[in-house]
Amino acid sequence: MLKLKNIQTFYGNIQVLKDINMEVKQGEIITLIGANGAGKSTILMTISGIVPPRKGDILFQGNPIQNINPDKIVALGISQVPEGRRIFPYLTVMENLDMGTFLRNDVFEIKKDMDYVFQLFPILSERRNQPGGTLSGGEQQMLAISRAIMARPKLLLLDEPSLGLAPIITTQIFNIIKKINRENNTTIFLVEQNASLALKVADRGYVMETGEIIMTDTGDNLFNNKDVKKAYLGI
């Protein structure tokens, strides 16, 4: 579904991604793990078109998207939940969700999806008229994920959904991510620092170090790999 071929991305003169090759298949959950500053978020921003690559190709369902404007990429079916959630703080919960449907006009289907996310996260329904900025970290993460799936993406990019959350909330969010993948057949690209949790839910994983992919395997194999264990799982 998504293929990254020899991607090189720069911030000014600094090369952040050096020759990245990745593939995401329809319907799977893949995870990308790695230390701080390895370039994980940059990969997502490159896919979304916010920081376009200087070299290489990104193929989405067989078509190159590396030169397309970011808003058009969303229209193709790629939504991102960026790092730090980035809820619109002065828009209400409902308005934040409405923003997720910005490119859609099918009123009745939108209503259905709204009910669906309220059923996934009942707390959002209770807080629907509250400004997004007044929610707790966990609630904001729930809102950010809901907002992204309101766009009915084919591919959902998630950047560190566990960041700054209590372990119990993290587990809850990961269960929902699995549920979204199963129920809607949404392909999920998960970037995580919390490697053990991420590798458990993922079908396949990539390990990244200073701008390069150094390892790729199934989630289970990576979880049991002794280098990965030492470097990222702390066991």
Place this chain on the structure above:
Amino acid sequence: MDFDFLTYLFFGGLTRGSIYALIALGYTMVYGIVELINFAHGEIYMIGAFTGLIISSVLTMLGLPILAIVVLSALTAIIYSCAYGYTMEKIAYKPLRDSNAPRLSALISAIGMSLFLQNYVLLAQTSDFLPFPNFIPDFEFWEPYAHILTSPELVILITTVIVMICLTILIKFTKIGKAMRATSQDKVMAVLMGVNINRVISITFIVGSATAAIGGILIACHIGQINFYMGFTAGIKAFVAAVLGGIGSIPGAVLGSFVLGLTESFFAGYFSSDYEDVFAFLFLVLILIFRPSGILGRAETKKV
């Protein structure tokens, strides 16, 4: 100091405030979205008045009924000003934004645009004051109250209220309004929701230009004369009003405009009209000392 004089000053202040508000909206909306002080915004207001004058003169020569003249010339002036606002953004600001120029460059570009438009009108039209026909008749039914609020002032107030209501509906309830608010809060995230930022910016400039043009025509009818320089002073005052209310905040711009208008009016009425500007700006300094981000402005919060 009788009661009639007080209400007269009050309504005079409201009228002034209305005009400031119609211009200040453009400043504050543009700032909210692109964080740019569009110093050429006052010129859009001036161009609105000039277009209104030219079109209405032509239509008067053609012998159209007065209502048709008013409606047609106002509409043309609004459309013309919107086209100017749109083009100005594309020529003077978009290229700078695309090349990630520092904000100071955009500010210089704005000042350049302002001087260019002033001088363009000066050369293409005239440096003299031109008489502007008074399209707003003295309403008979309003006669008993005319000594505290004249008919043109009444029209200005009502028009402003209507514009505010339309704008509120646009910003609060429409899709593009939500996109505008989202863009002003987090540009990258708005893009990730599929918002075309350039379109949002263009629409913001167009809406701001439309309200400024309305203000331009109203004030021209009220005062009865226009010249190429009228946008400068009004623009500065409206900018002050926007800062006073909290730049980036739409209700703030309206409130700031009324505060400024009333302050000027009362000071001019009870003390001296020679010093009204001095007092208005003194008042601005005082408010900013106690509320640095304006009356309704949001204090900048930075995460450390």
